[in-house]
Amino acid sequence: MYIRELDLRDFRSWTELKLDLDPGIVLFVGRNGFGKTNIVEALGYVAHLSSHRVNQDAPLVRQGTASARVSATAVNQGRELTAHMLIKPHAANQAQINRTRCKSPRELLGVVKTVLFSPEDLALVRGEPAERRRYLDDIIATRTPRLAGVKADYDKVLRQRNALLKSASAAMRRGYGDTEGASALATLDVWDTQLATLGAQVINARLELIDELSDLIPAAYEGLAPESRPAHIAYKATIDTSDRDVLEAVMLAELGTKRQREIERGISLVGPHRDDLELHLGTAPAKGFASHGETWSYAIALRFAEFQLLRSEDSDPILILDDVFSELDAKRREKLVKLAADVEQVFITAAVDEDLPENLVPIKRYEIGVEDTADGRVSVLVQPDDSRDGRGIEESASAPRIEEQEHGGTTKAGGSDV
Structure with missing residues (x-):
């Protein structure tokens, strides 16, 4: 898979950007805060319907504008599809595939695949369990978009159930003998049934994914840090998962067992929203016990495994390396370059050339700058410099087609509305 065209409007620091791309390594170089990560963030948003940097959509929309638009044309084994996303922080987002409006943005899942x-x-x-749950759920959604809908429905039921536990806690403590309490408990029974039905599907999907990652992650980690303790993973659930055929019944029973505690605390204590992906090195948990180098190796191993899993099922997902080379030692840089060497398309961002491995030669290079306008600071594409030891872009038919508008040595990229 590769992106043939990427088009942004009012996405973070970009007023407009249109890039025509080819397979191979695409490099964006610019100082921190200039907007290079915003480009790959936009591509990741189309792929996962979320940002890897923020949990809300509002920061993605350029200040002073009502919405942002991202369009990406993906070519997958000869088939071409264009995913359009209109991001509206104060209203429902809108999605479109080619010229067909989607009923839900989730229909975009799978059009673009990225790691x-x-x-x-x-x-x-190092982070909280929510980070690792998201890691699992993003892979599941990419591979099986239907399950993204199941997870979204689970989250909706969970919010409604928590709202009931908080608002009607006093009434439920009075029990079925009280009219208001009986009504609240009957409603809770309904939410319990729905939560168990949807939660069992989420847990089962995660367990199946763990089965596939249980060999890939340790192997990837060993390749990165052969001198370290062996890595292994496990799924920690709030229910007994030994018999996957009865997960729904087990979760429903556990909800009954924990009901009084949940009423007292006003929060749901059972379900996949409380689960965790445990990462171990030897006999110790990686969190809190791994060195900085081991932590980086484990994080890279998780992404390696994700990439290998998606690659084994279909064509290569698009690989994005966002400002990671400056954080890695020479050995780990080599591992990433080796992975990137035979990937159909790779997007790389870096602050300076010194952060990049010497053997990395992109087919396209973009310099990112900023410009002060009446609307504030915006990101711009600086005219390519082709004098840097072969790392630049030659002015030829293969160079990116940019709708040019000169502004003091910079080039603004143009685009059109969805």
């Missing part, structure tokens, strides 16, 4: 390495990946090892 992203970024400094934020350290949170997969």
Whole structure:
């Protein structure tokens, strides 16, 4: 898979950007804060319907504008599809595939597939369980978009159930003998049934994914850090998962067992929203016990395994390396370059050339700058410099087609509305 065209409007620091691309390594170089990561973030948003940097959509929309638009044309084994996303922080987002409006943005899942390495990946090892749950759920959604809908429905039921536990806690403590309490408990029974039905599907999908990753992740980690303790993973659930055929019944029973505690605390204590992907090195958990180098190796191994899994099922996902080379030692840089060597398309961002491995030669190179306008600072594409030891872009028919508008040595990229 590769992106043939990427088009942004009012996405973070970009007023407009249109890039015509080819397979191979695409490099964006610019100082921190100039907007290079915003480009790959936009591509990742189309792929996963979320950002790897923020949990809300509002920061993605350029200040002073009502919406942002991202369009990406993907070519997958000769088939070409264009995914359009209109991001509206104060209303429902709108999605479109080619010229067909989607009923839900989730219909975009699978049109673009990406695997992203970024400094934020350290949170997969050091961070809270929510980071690791998201890692699993993003892979599941990419491979089986239907299950993204199941997870979204589960989250909706969970919010409604938690709202009931908080608002009607006093009434439920009075029990079925009280009219208001009986009504609240009857409603809770309904939410329990729905939560168990949807939660069992989420847990089962995660367990099946763990089965496939249980060999890939340790193998990837051993390749990165052969001198380290062996890595292994496990799924920690709030219910007994030994018999996957009865997960729904087990979860429903556990909800009954924990009901009084949940009423007292006003929160749901059972379900996949409380589960975790445990990462181990030897006999110790990686979180808190791994060194900085081991943490980086584990984070990279998680992404390696994700990439290999998606590659084994279909064509290569698009590989994104966002400002990671500056964080890695020479050995780990070599491992990433080796992975990138035979991938159909790779997007790389870097602050300076010194952060890049010497053997990395992109087919396209873009310089990112900023410009002060009446609307504030915006990102721009600086005219390519083809004098840097072969790393630049030659002015030829194969260079990116950019709708040019000169502004003091910079080039603004143009685009059109969805």
